[in-house]
Amino acid sequence: MxxxxxxxxxxxxxxxxxxxxxxxxxxxxxxxxxxxxxxxxxxxxxxxxxxxxxxxxxxxxxxxxxxxxxxxxxxxxxxxxxxxxxxxxxxxWINLFNNELLNPSFGSIKPNGQKVMVEYSSPNTNKPLHLGHVRNNLLGYSVAELLKADGYEVIKVNLVNDRGIHICKSMLAWQKWGNGETPESAFLKGDHLVGKYYVIFDKEYKKEIEALKAEGQTEEEAKKNAPLIIEAQKMLQDWEAGDAEVIDLWKKMNGWVYDGFAVTYKNLGVDFDKYYYESNTYLLGKGTVDEGLEKGVFFKKPDGSVWIDLTADGLDQKLVLRADGTSVYITQDLGTAQMKHDDFKMDQSLYVVGNEQDYHFKVLFLILEKLGKSWAKGMHHLSYGMVDLPSGKMKSREGTVVDADDLIAEMVTTAKQKTEVLGKVNNFSEEEKEALYSQIGLGALKYFLLKVEPKKRLLFDPSESIDFQGNTGPFIQYTHARIKSLLTKGSYIATQAPDVAITATELEMIMLLAKYPSEISAAAKAYSPATLANYLYEVAKMFNKFYHEVPPIVKEENAALKQHRLNLSAVTAEILKKGMNILGITVPERM
Structure with missing residues (x-):
């Protein structure tokens, strides 16, 4: 007790x-x-x-x-x-430190028998991942790792939007203007190549709209009548009809995109246990609609369309099936939710999706509850805000959104420049330097995006995030490396040092370090990596205060006191390492 x-x-x-x-x-x-x-x-x-x-x-x-x-x-x-x-x-406090915190298993939480699915990333296969996807992926991954650390069995899921008119636009543009170009021949990642043709489609489509407007059509008429959009819609119909040529092209171009995504996911350090594909799920949900009609949860309008009336719940009437029998997004999501639950029987299901979809998820969860799905109570939308960049800081190739690969490359370059100025890597090999720049650059990016509560919109400045002072990833990474250097110099071996007098700061440190398991649980309960990130910053800050207050530890003549202070340092390093790993951030052994 x-x-x-x-x-x-x-x-x-x-x-x-x-x-x-x-x-x-x-x-x-x-x-x-x-x-x-x-x-x-x-x-x-x-x-x-x-x-x-x-x-x-x-x-x-x-x-x-x-x-x-x-x-x-x-x-x-x-x-x-x-x-x-x-x-x-x-x-x-000394006994607590020696008997619990110094134990290598400190911070490990026993399995709680609960299973949770975390769905994140969910990209479209017509363009590369961008800055918004970066926040989504980092948030989804770190929440999954938090829940795992808190004793849950976690399934990480990616539902890929690999079909629809947007995919056909890229396919059609490549057919018309690609001249057989491949990622290899273009020296481009596959997702960038497909994204290039999506942009080409948009430019050519706009030209056609302007030409039709010049002939006297309204903008709405021109948008519907432009030959390119008619061809794209025809291609989608052919895809849905199983046209072999269209399906082959679709498989080829999606394959390019998946190869490109895999590189970005690896560089971001995120992974998935299961992929679902919209091409396999878009017809799901019609059985759920039939079930809802039987139960009187849904109703049919005279034109044959199917609706649910949620006005009594403060929402509105929602279409769940068109008059022609085709699905809308909510239909598909109802079917996919049922399929995922059938596959894994999880206790909780977490959707990591931007806050522009808040209303959609309120409706989705409410419909599932009204259909009598007992597991709907365990569904949660982890809503997050947009990420902005200071004006002019970074431009994408198209000048619209910031590309994830470009952002990662810029972060590593900035880390290299800032680290070299400090002159701390002069004795590193080139291979060690490159690995360190990647750790610092990605650590800075991840920490900056994760230290802010998910619901908040945030302004991300790449340069500001790579600072070796203040509430940043590199500050925590540097603190860890400093401790590892101290432990090496002190020839550290873990041994209890029970009979020592401790300073007020050492007492504060022990109390702060002892909170690690409860901080993990609090962050997991709130689905908030920010809670953990800011705790780790306090730990790093406290260590630096302690380090500057006490005489040089490796020169301490009192053997018990030296052992105790090395123990404190070692436990601090271990908590920083474990905690940062949960956030998806690696900490260097030396810097």
Missing amino acids: NIEQHIVTATIAAVKQLYDQDIPENQINLQDTRTEFEGQITIVVFPVVRFSKKSPEVTANDLGEYLVANVPDITAFNVIKGFLNLTVADSY
């Missing part, structure tokens, strides 16, 4: 003995003591007052005297208004 549980149990006993009242455990509120007051753990006394029938100050004094007398590790107390600040003996 840890000290917090001891205090809760003892407080319940105190209320019973002092006031002859039974207080529920959830009425006992513990907090960290504020830094300006003496103590480490604070009891908020106000909820206890209704049981004591005394003032907060008197109640706090009663409880303080009882706890000092009955809990061996509580050595003193002080009262600030309705707050009881408790001082815990240094020996408790």
Whole structure:
């Protein structure tokens, strides 16, 4: 039992003995003591007052005297208004550090028997991944790793949007203007090549629209009547009819894109356990529509279209099947949700999708609940905000969105420039340097995007993110490397050092490091890597404070004190490494 549980149990006993009242455990509120007051753990006394029938100050004094007398590790107390600040003996923290934190398994959380699916990335196969996809992928991957660290069995899923009119636009443009070009002949990644033809289609389509407008058509008429869009629609119809030539072209060009995506995913350090493809799922959901009609959840309009009325739930009427019997997005998503649950029987299903789809997911989850799907309660939309860049910082080839591959390359280049200026890699081989620049550049990118709460829109400045001071990935990476260097110089071997006197900062460090498992659980519960990222920054900051306050550790003559401080350093490094790995960030052994 840890000290917090001891205090809760003892407080319940105190209320019973002092006031002859039974207080529920959830009425006992513990907090960290504020830094300006003496103590480490604070009891908020106000909820206890209704049981004591005394003032907060008197109640706090009663409880303080009882706890000092009955809990061996509580050595003193002080009262600030309705707050009881408790001082815990240094020996408790040293024992906790030696017996729990120094154990190699510290921070490992047992499996909880729950299964969760995290669906992220979900790209279209008509263009490369861009900055928005980068946030999506990093968020999805890190949330999946967080849940795994918190004891869940996790399935990472990518639902690829590999069909539709947008794919046909790239295919048609390549057919017309590609001259047999391939990724090899063009020296381009496959996703970039296909994206190039999507842009060509758009330019040629706009020319046709302008020509038709010049002949007197309205913009809407011109958009519908342009020969290119008519051809693209015909190609989609041929694809749906199984036309062999169209299917072969589709397979070839999608193959190029998948090869390109694989490189980007590898560079980003993300992975998936299962891929679903819209080409296999777009017809799903019609059975769900029939089920909804039978149950009276859906209704048919006179034209044969099928709807659900959600006005009583504060939403609107939603189309689930067109009059001609074709699906809409929600139909497909209903069917895919059922298929995924049939495949994996997960307890929770998490969709990592931008906040422009907030309404869509409200409707999707509500429909599934109304259909009586018991598992719908476990569905959650992890909504996130857009990523902006400072104006003029980066331009894509098309001048619209920032390409993920270009962004990764720029981050590595910036890391190289900033690291070389510091002159810290002069004794590194070229291979070691390149690996380090990649670690720093990607670490900076990932940390900057993950340290902000998912729901917030954020402004990403590549240069600002690569700073070896402040709340950045490189600062935490550098702290880890500094500790590893210290441990090497100190010929470190893990051994307990129980009988030492600790400084106030060392006590703070032990308390902060001890929170690691609860920080993992809190971040997992909130689906928020930002919670973990900012905790790791506090750990790195605390180590640097400790490092500058104590005399040089490797020169310390008191063997027990030297061992203890090396132990503190080693546990800090391990927590930084484990925590950053959950965020998808590797930490260098030296910098």
